[in-house]
Amino acid sequence: MTSPPAPRDRARSPLAWLARAFADTLWSGTAGPPHPRPRRLAPRMPNFLGLLPFRTIDLVLLADLVLAYILFEAGYSMLESNVKGPLPPPVWEVPFAAASFALPLALRNRWPLAAWRLAAVTTPVSVLACAPLLDMPYTAQTVIMYLLVVYAVAVRCERHITIGVWIVSAAALWLLELLSHETGTAGFGVVGVTAAVLLGYNVRARRTAVRLLAEEERRSEQALAGQAVLEERARIARELHDIVAHHMSVIAIQAEAVPLKAQGEARLLEQGLAEIRTLSLTAMTEMRRVLGVLRDADGGRDTAPQPGLGHLEELVATARSAGLTVTLKLGGDLTGLPTAVSLSAYRIVQESLSNAMRHAPGSAVSVRITRTAAELQIHVADDGGRRSPAGPGPAEPSRHAGHGLLGMRERVSMLSGKLWAGPAGDGFAVTAVLPVPDAP
Structure with missing residues (x-):
């Protein structure tokens, strides 16, 4: 029987965890990547500066460099002028102390932990070296620099390193x-130092929570989109089941009836075989369109008859009863279309009207369906209805985020057609082009 895994070092030995924290803090640890700057803190470079190697201006880094220069100049002037009594002029103390104010601050944006290590070494030396020159051991420049560096460490480093920095600082x-x-x-x-550590740690925790939430939302959206695609494919497979089953049934009946009908007459037998060939080619065409479309996991089937363009008037009447003003224009001969094309066209119009009901109630919708020799063109557009001019509110999802467009694209792709969907004026428009295959 295998033994359970050993507990983690922190739970087994606090001293081991503390030793690791000090080791990472003082020499082996590294800081995490910087948080992405919002657009207001990283604006793009002006066009006349486009030859520079960077394309954005990091305002935080720029502020650090400016503040480092200010602290250097102010500290140098203050240390030279604010001395106690008749002491000999300092040789190295003032430049060293002024550099210790500025250099860690200039490095904290890119290397926060290295900047703190530098400050942890130079600050005590400058404090002890300049103690005879000042009334107070700590200058304002020292306090500002060190607290900003500690804050950067708490924001970018792991918790045990932050605790190690606090212990060493105290x-x-x-x-x-x-x-x-x-x-x-x-x-x-x-x-x-405690205030700077707590503030930085809270900022890091909040950013981590926001990042994890965004990743979870993105994974959820991808899962929902994938589920919607699978459900739509299964629905398309169920709808086309009747088509394929119908052709196979007719072929079987014809193959059985032709010999009885011909009774040895070659002409009738040839006509019957030609009809079987025509039905077989049609069935093969439909089956090619169905290939790759997934069914439900349990193989369930819905074999109820499906609507087509012959049911458009009923669909339009339903939309009008829901408050839409629908104008229907038909062009060309819409009879004799392949069942898959007629069904897909019906579903596209149905989904477009449903979108208009949800997102643009009370709108005027134009439905135009035109058949040419080689294709069926479908165009559905609304005028926006009673939507606010500012667009969808917080609780109203965008039409691009819905699963209905996914279903439309699946249908059109299955038929090797084209689909355009997007804002048009104050409303929304859907345009689909479905090829109509030649009769075999």
């Missing part, structure tokens, strides 16, 4: 207080 603050003999500064410093 311990360094207490140690610097002892070495500089300034009481009361460590407590305020720990409060500031």
